[in-house]
Amino acid sequence: MSKSHVHPEVLPQALRAEALEALLIEKGLLVASAVDAVITRYSERVGPMNGARIVARAWVDPDFRQWLLEDGTAAISQFDLEGGQVEKLVVVANSAQIHNVVVCTLCSCYPWAVLGLPPTWYKDPAYRSRIVREPRTVLHEMGLELQPDMQIRVWDSSAEVRYMVLPEQPLDSAGMTEAELAERVSRDAMIGVAR
Amino acid sequence: MDGIHDLGGKHGHGDVDYEAPGTVFHARWEATVFAMVNAGAQAGAWNNVDRFRHAVERIDPVAYLAHGYYGRWLGGVETLLVEAGLVTTAEIEQRLARVSQPQPASLNEHVAARPKAQPDPMGPPPQMAGSQRSMANPPKFNVGDRVATATQVLDGHTRLPAYARGKSGMIAAVHGGWVYPDDNAHGRGENPCYLYTVTFDGLELWPGGDPLMTVSLDLFEPYLTHVACPATDAQDAQELK
Numbered sequence: 202m203s204k205s206h207v208h209p210e211v212l213p214q215a216l217r218a219e220a221l222e223a224l225l226i227e228k229g230l231l232v233a234s235a236v237d238a239v240i241t242r243y244s245e246r247v248g249p250m251n252g253a254r255i256v257a258r259a260w261v262d263p264d265f266r267q268w269l270l271e272d273g274t275a276a277i278s279q280f281d282l283e284g285g286q287v288e289k290l291v292v293v294a295n296s297a298q299i300h301n302v303v304v305c306t307l308c309s310c311y312p313w314a315v316l317g318l319p320p321t322w323y324k325d326p327a328y329r330s331r332i333v334r335e336p337r338t339v340l341h342e343m344g345l346e347l348q349p350d351m352q353i354r355v356w357d358s359s360a361e362v363r364y365m366v367l368p369e370q371p372l373d374s375a376g377m378t379e380a381e382l383a384e385r386v387s388r389d390a391m392i393g394v395a396r
Numbered sequence: 397m398d399g400i401h402d403l404g405g406k407h408g409h410g411d412v413d414y415e416a417p418g419t420v421f422h423a424r425w426e427a428t429v430f431a432m433v434n435a436g437a438q439a440g441a442w443n444n445v446d447r448f449r450h451a452v453e454r455i456d457p458v459a460y461l462a463h464g465y466y467g468r469w470l471g472g473v474e475t476l477l478v479e480a481g482l483v484t485t486a487e488i489e490q491r492l493a494r495v496s497q498p499q500p501a502s503l504n505e506h507v508a509a510r511p512k513a514q515p516d517p518m519g520p521p522p523q524m525a526g527s528q529r530s531m532a533n534p535p536k537f538n539v540g541d542r543v544a545t546a547t548q549v550l551d552g553h554t555r556l557p558a559y560a561r562g563k564s565g566m567i568a569a570v571h572g573g574w575v576y577p578d579d580n581a582h583g584r585g586e587n588p589c590y591l592y593t594v595t596f597d598g599l600e601l602w603p604g605g606d607p608l609m610t611v612s613l614d615l616f617e618p619y620l621t622h623v624a625c626p627a628t629d630a631q632d633a634q635e636l637k
Contacts, residue, residue: 214459214467215425220491221474222428224483230439235431236424243430244420288526289571291593306404306557308449309465318420324465326409333559333611334405334602343414353609357404359555360591360614361527362571388417 242283248317251282252365253386255315257379259292260370269367270294277315287314287363293356294367295396300351301366302340302393304332305358312363316391323392333357343394366393398549398558400457405559405602426466429473436473441480445527446581450553451475529588531573535617537592541567542623545594545615553581556619560611563600564623568612569593576616590617 225231255277259266269276273290290312293301305311306329311319322328331339336353347353356364368390374382389395403409421427433448442448452460455471463471477483537543547562555577571591579587591614598609 212423212425212463212467214463214470215423216495217474217488217492218425218428218432218466218470219495220488221432221470221477221483223491223495224487225432225435225477228483230482231432231435235435236428239427239430239434240421240424243427248420249417288528291569306559307401307555308452320415320417321422321465322412322414325413326403326406326461327412330403330406330409331412334605336609337606339412343412350608353606355609355611357557357560357611357613359557360571360577360616361574362591362593362614 243318247283247313249315249386249388249391250383251280251317252312252315252388252391253383254379255280255292255365256367256386256391257382259367260374260382261379266294266367273365282314287312289362290315290365291356291362292365292367293354295369295393297369298350298352299354300340300347300393300396301354301356301364302332302336303356303358303364303366304329306330306333307359310358310361310363312365315365316388320388340394345395366391368396397453397552397554399453400460401453402558404557429466429470433469433473436477436482439477439480439482441473441476441482444575444580446553446575446577447583448472448476449577450581453553527575529573529575529586531588531590535570535590535592537567537570537590537617537620537622539567539570543567543592543594543620544623546619546621550578552578554578556615557613559601560594560596560613560615563596565594565596565600567592568595571614574616576618578616578618591615592617592620594620 222231222236226233255269259269265276269292273292274287276292277287277290295301303311304323309319309324309329311323328339333355336355337347340347340353358364368386370382371385374385377385387395421430436442437448442451449472452468452472454475455468459471460468474483474488478485542564543566544564545560545562546556549558549561550556569592571593573588574591575586576589579585593612594615595610595612598606598611601611
């Protein structure tokens with residue numbers, strides 16, 4: 202389903218970024234190694250593996266699950282997260298009757314500290330324009346078939362509150378350890394474009 | 397403002413170009429833009445996230461759609477750096493002429509030849525002061541109240557999307573006091589106000605659409621007014637049948 206992501210060799214915005222980078226380094230406003238630091242932080246330390254640990258904890262610990270749904274911000278404070286963008290976290294739970302999905306139609310707000318940086322499609326006009334209007338169709342196109350009577354709750358992150366979906370635990374994962382369960386949690390399920 | 401960024405419900409943007417997890421940055425320049433946004437904030441080119449978001453909204457609308465997320469960020473950071481007097485457009489153009497010259501391959505290696513990832517020289521990511529504020533007055537609305545959203549197009553930066561203007565919904569959560577982006581983005585002060593999650597029935601937003609969906613938005617108190625009329629509830633209930 203994914204189109205190729207081949208880009209022309211040099212995009213005009215890439216050249217302009219390089220020009221501005223050179224200027225900011227000359228002026229002492231940017232340290233050259235800061236770019237590497239950004240890549241390391243968001244490739245290795247800040248990503249959906251953090252949200253997956255939180256979901257797995259909620260699957261094995263009913264008290265934690267309840268706390269997470271009542272006060273997500275406090276519940277995740279024990280997870281030693283970095284990465285920003287989560288001043289207040291609201292976690293919304295899927296059930297057999299309810300499916301949740303998250304978007305930001307005005308920009309691309311996303312809970313970086315628990316899910317990392319958002320995927321390109323989350324930030325592109327197609328997803329942002331359509332998921333608030335025809336979520337069932339968009340989810341179908343993305344490979345998620347929902348029962349016809351499934352209620353869909355769309356969360357448009359229009360202020361500083363950030364949203365994460367708590368997926369249902371897969372039926373075949375009973376008895377797994379918390380670490381094994383974390384491996385089963387996908388980024389897409391925590392956005393709500395998968396179950 | 398009725399800008400190109402306000403995409404909710406718009407037609408014509410095609411299919412979602414899905415990509416599986418794995419790639420955080422597709423090219424180095426994207427991470428460069430990310431680092432320059434951090435640097436611009438640290439240099440004081442802007443002092444709050446609302447101002448940055450509004451700068452992204454102000455870029456050329458064609459570029460907004462065509463240049464991708466980091467292209468939009470680049471437009472925002474350049475605008476604010478220039479407006480703050482930290483760089484000039486002429487200076488950027490001079491460097492652009494230099495980097496645009498075809499260069500021998502060896503000279504193009506300077507990016508890849510930089511040191512490999514190492515301990516973060518910038519320290520933790522710049523944390524803007526948080527946006528939550530304590531409020532002296534009580535909230536105007538409570539969970540379960542029916543509210544209507546503003547109908548007028550609000551000038552400048554706003555967090556009331558066009559598709560949720562002039563609609564009726566229900567207060568689902570009260571989030572306490574937060575900096576008001578519509579003022580803060582324009583240097584008119586923080587003017588904190590209550591923030592609410594407001595849930596709208598799908599049919600209220602999209603008549604003839606999916607009856608089994610809701611959309612919830614986080615909306616600031618100045619966008620909202622009470623809807624006290626019980627007839628509205630009855631009418632909504634009728635529509636849902």
